[in-house]
Amino acid sequence: MKRFLAIAAMTILAASCTQSKAPKALVLYYSQTGNTEVVAKALQASLGADIEAILPVVPYDGDFQATIERSRKEMDEGAFPEIQPLSKDIKSYDIIFLGFPVWFGTYAPPIETLINSADFSGKKVVPFCTFGSGGLETSAEALKAKLPNSEILPGYGVRAARLDAVPKEIDRFLKEGKFIEGEVEPLEAFSAPSPATEEEAAIFDAAVGDYPMIKAKADEVRLRDIPGGKEYIFTAKDTSRFGNEEPVEKTITVYVLAEDGKAPVFTKVAR
Ligand SMILES: Cc1cc2nc3c(=O)[nH]c(=O)nc-3n(C[C@H](O)[C@H](O)[C@H](O)COP(=O)(O)O)c2cc1C
Structure with missing residues (x-):
């Protein structure tokens, strides 16, 4: 009986040691016209993660030209918009999926405000974005420079004109990154130019x-x-x-x- 109890205790101990805590994920995003929000919600649904929108105190609610002028000025002057306090505490997450529209080749200004004020050190950050033509790579580089104490993982970006491709692409992206379980057929390499x-x-x-x-x-x-x-x-x-x-x-x-x-x-x- 004693021996049985000892073995049972050891088995329970071994199980609790090998059982790692699943990383806690937060989907945090800014979206002016709803495109990035589509990706954010697809990520949240697949991951079963928490989600929160970043909200500027004064919304960018003007037309396209007004938004271009306001944001260009903010970026040129380094005067980034105030944002509303987050209800989620970044400290309690291991991995942040950080979403934004690409503006002038980089993440939109509310993201700059967020990363200037919140502590992302030690976190894994997965950028995701929507764009007219591109900008994931340049945005990710800018994030790496801005957040040297975070691990910026490969991200996901999609054209605003291709939002219907999001569910399928997000599924592959999350499986390839081992954020969710499941196999995907590996793609072959590109030919030489x-x-x-x-x-x-x-x-x-x-x-x-x-x-x-x-x-x-x-x-x-x-x-x-x-x-x-x-x-x-x-x-x-x-x-x-x-x-x-x-x-x-x-x-x-x-x-x-x-x-x-x-x-x-x-x-x-x-x-
Ligand atoms: C001020 C401004 C600047 C933009 N700059 C770029 C850009 O440099 N490159 C690009 O591909 N798209 C650019 N766009 C297009 C947006 O990235 C695109 O419409 C995006 O999907 C909007 O996302 P949202 O609906 O989540 O706000 C810009 C849009 C605005 C309003």
Whole structure:
């Protein structure tokens, strides 16, 4: 009996030692026009995490042009908007999914206010964002510079025009990152770059369409097969202009998805 009790006690002890506490996740996001909120809610639903919106004291409730002018001024002057106090305590979470719209190539100003005032040290931070054409990579770099004591993990970004792809992409993203359980078929590597053929150049043109911030012709391409279609990474020389600036020729990288039976679309642009 004594021996049985000793073994039982050891088994219970061993079990409690190996049982690690599941990391506690918070989805924290700013969204002006609701796009980033769609991603935030999809993350929250899949993760079963807590969620909170970051709310500026004075909302950005003007039209697009008014928002451009206000935020440009705030960023130029380093005078970031006040935000309402959070109801959640960042200290009690291990991992923060931090969401925002990309404004001028980086996270929107309310995020700057948040990270200037809250303590993210020792936390894992997973950036997620929505954008017109791109900006996840540049935003993640800016976060890394701003939060040297946090671990900035690979993030998720999606074009505002592709929000219908969010449920499927979020599922893969969370499984690949081991944030949720489940297997995903690994994707093959992209081919080495080669000059775009006429057919590939036409796919690039169709994907970019008349998007105003891209004025470019395909140069080189890498591609791979994916379940249900093909993915391309094009490099191209772009001569689009921002506002009244003189156009400067710049090499851009454009990611294109061509699903079987659907028109090709670009998924992001890296500048
Ligand atoms: C002030 C401002 C600046 C923006 N700058 C960019 C940009 O640099 N790159 C980009 O791809 N999209 C840019 N956008 C588009 C937004 O990122 C996009 O509409 C986003 O999905 C909005 O998210 P929300 O609905 O959560 O606010 C900008 C939008 C605004 C209002």
